[in-house]
């Protein structure tokens with residue numbers, strides 16, 4: 198099963214490599230990982246997406262909790278939550294294709310944030326499968342590059358992950 | 361008080377009450393060594409190889425419960441220490457390793473003797489630190505000792521760049537009495553609801569077994585374990601790491617379990633309907649084939665580390681907490697409880713166990729005209745009245761030591777179980793002897809293992825640590841040969857050495873006493889002589905039976921009920937008992 202694990206981690210050199218090292222050493226897979234500092238400069242917030250049987254996920258959360266840099270974590274699969282991912286797509290454009298790409302981008306609520314005579318950069322946020330669908334809808338040959346943040350997530354409702 | 365970084369490290373160790381520092385100098389730690397030169401409180405033990413320092417410190421910790429402390433230089437000094445750090449990590453031993461590092465300004469530039477110690481040790485430490493500011497040393501050291509010794513213990517590395525110990529930069533120092541790490545709060549008591557559930561199951565068991573291990577030793581809970589076991593009159597088995605946590609000579613003890621455990625211990629596990637697992641981690645050497653592990657049992661597991669629980673074997677009632685506190689909680693619930701275990705069921709269970717016991721699965725040929733390794737350990741047990749500290753290396757000799765030296769007290773049996781590190785025994789014996797100068801200390805080893813850290817014989821002379829080395833010399837890497845007999849049609853691929861040193865001459869060259877023993881009747885007198893030489897290190901080279909194997913054995917991939925037993929002593933492979 199796919200699990201989204203949300204983590205508060207000390208904003209310190211080496212903290213991220215402990216998490217990455219744990220996953221490679223124990224043979225767990227990381228589907229995606231995002232990390233950035235929070236409003237409290239001593240902490241970073243990490244969203245980690247992984248897959249595994251219930252037993253494996255249980256071990257993953259236990260092993261993560263053992264890392265001294267990890268202050269708190271929550272498996273969002275246990276709670277209803279929202280997920281958003283950011284994607285930038287650079288596509289080649291021409292007079293013939295520009296209109297169609299504009300339309301498609303609108304339908305998916307994308308924003309064109311860079312324009313040259315023969316390219317666009319489109320910004321899009323949403324659930325990961327929406328981003329997949331947009332990429333699939335584009336003409337594959339027109340895609341110059343894509344970059345995705347991987348999902349970030351938080352639980353619904355008034356409870357939050359904080360100290 | 362204004363001190364330099366180097367002085368702060370040494371002053372901190374003194375304030376922490378560190379008695380011994382096991383180390384080896386080099387460029388990156390010269391400021392530190394200069395600070396050591398100016399004081400006498402922390403005694404430095406100069407080993408002959410950094411691996412030796414880690415094993416000696418580790419064994420000091422195992423024998424005392426206090427953390428072992430190591431000091432090594434950057435680069436090769438640090439990498440030489442890694443085997444010992446991993447050894448301590450696998451067995452959850454509290455240890456603090458201070459490693460020198462190249463100056464902060466050149467970190468990352470492939471400077472002379474630079475290795476990324478924090479990176480290299482990350483997977484085999486409980487935590488590690490790189491100190492980047494002289495003002496942080498004291499607090500970081502405090503954190504290191506706190507983390508190493510609390511919760512599930514383990515080694516912690518503190519990597520200190522050379523410029524941080526600069527004698528010309530002095531800063532205020534005060535011993536930090538308290539420390540808080542917001543992300544770290546080791547569990548203490550068990551959940552009361554879980555305790556009650558566990559006690560109910562415990563009292564309803566028909567065929568119970570107590571399966572306890574290293575956690576009881578680490579948590580100093582032998583008294584509580586013994587009390588609860590006596591109170592219930594249940595059979596108890598120990599892992600290799602738990603030996604001594606419960607008195608081996610007690611009638612409720614059914615011996616070690618697992619790959620080379622006793623027939624009665626393994627069958628009791630297999631037939632049980634209830635297991636009380638205490639401070640154990642369901643290692644594969646213990647469980648055998650997981651699918652066939654304790655098929656009928658409800659399992660209660662007490663462990664301080666939630667990650668040990670349901671890692672390989674799913675348990676029914678987990679209790680996260682310190683073993684000493686949890687056992688005390690259980691004891692008070694038990695004593696209040698009106699229910700008592702069913703006498704009838706228990707006596708039926710005991711009579712089955714007695715039948716298994718009658719197999720006498722550890723028996724060996726006592727009339728052999730070559731020295732049997734088991735006989736040497738048995739005699740050692742008698743000569744030392746069962747009260748010695750025994751360190752060991754890794755191989756058949758380690759298993760014979762575990763089977764034939766009956767440990768009645770915790771912290772007497774000092775061996776590398778999780779990593780299985782050959783070379784552990786001799787430096788470990790030195791560490792133990794420093795901790796307990798009045799006690800008898802023997803290292804049970806093999807001719808292959810002893811050569812991995814033999815240089816520490818020189819350390820033993822310098823620090824006058826008279827240990828007895830019991831070399832069970834079978835001219836084979838016996839454990840490897842045994843597996844080759846079982847699984848590779850006796851193709852002995854590189855499991856022996858064509859040249860073996862003259863250990864007697866070698867011992868003498870290092871300034872010790874060497875004795876060679878070739879006949880069974882000379883075993884006892886040699887041991888008596890060795891232990892009578894109170895202030896000498898004695899190396900006894902016992903020329904033992906080359907063909908002897910360790911039984912019982914659960915071959916890999918098999919379950920507890922499929923042990924191979926020795927029938928006719930001396931025959932290499934025996935019939936299988938189903």
Ligand SMILES: Cc1cc2nc3c(=O)[nH]c(=O)nc-3n(C[C@H](O)[C@H](O)[C@H](O)COP(=O)(O)OP(=O)(O)OC[C@H]3O[C@@H](n4cnc5c(N)ncnc54)[C@H](O)[C@@H]3O)c2cc1C
Pocket residue numbers: 450451452511512513572573574575576578579580598599600601602616617618619620621638639640641642643645646662663664665668681682683684754755758776777778779780781839
């Ligand atoms: C050649 C060879 C053969 C071997 N054969 C066998 C064999 O036949 N049988 C056998 O048993 N082993 C054998 N071993 C050893 C085996 O590899 C493991 O090291 C051993 O079984 C682990 O013991 P343990 O389960 O007691 O765990 P340990 O490694 O001692 O772990 C201790 C457990 O207790 C917990 N703990 C620590 N402190 C506390 C506390 N205060 N409170 C509560 N819990 C705590 C820890 O979290 C951990 O889960 C062999 C090793 C070698 C090298």
Ligand SMILES: Cc1ncc(C[n+]2csc(CCOP(=O)(O)OP(=O)(O)O)c2C)c(N)n1
Pocket residue numbers: 753754755756757758780781782783805806807808809810832834836837838839840
């Ligand atoms: C450092 C290291 N290398 C290799 C091994 C694999 N190994 C386990 S037991 C053994 C043989 C040990 O031989 P010896 O010390 O003579 O003991 P014996 O089994 O003969 O009693 C080997 C090579 C190990 N455990 N540790």
Ligand SMILES: [Mg+2]
Pocket residue numbers: 755806807808832833834835836837838
């Ligand atoms: Mg040998």
